[in-house]
Amino acid sequence: MAGERNSNQPAAKGASQQLDQFKYEVANEMGLQLGGDRTSRENGSVGGMMTKRMIQFAEEHLKGGSKI
Known part of the structure; x- marks a missing residue:
C-alpha cells in the first residue's frame, strides 16, 4: 500500500x-x-465531490436527450 503508484487511467x-x-x-x-x-x-x-458533479452532469445531459 504505502509507496504504491496510482494506476488508474x-x-x-x-x-x-x-x-x-x-x-x-x-x-x-x-x-x-x-x-x-x-x-x-x-x-x-x-x-x-468530483464524482458527484460528473454524475450530475451526465444525468442532466441524458435527461435532455443529448449525447455527452
Whole structure:
C-alpha cells in the first residue's frame, strides 16, 4: 500500500490534464489544498465531490436527450 503508484487511467484518451485541472478547481472551491501532508479524508472528499458533479452532469445531459 504505502509507496504504491496510482494506476488508474481515464476512460477517455487525453482527459488526464482536464481531470487534474478539475480536481484542483474542486479542491479550491472546497477550501482544501491537496497533497501528501493532508488526510485521506480531505483528499478523498475532493474525489467524492468530483464524482458527484460528473454524475450530475451526465444525468442532466441524458435527461435532455443529448449525447455527452
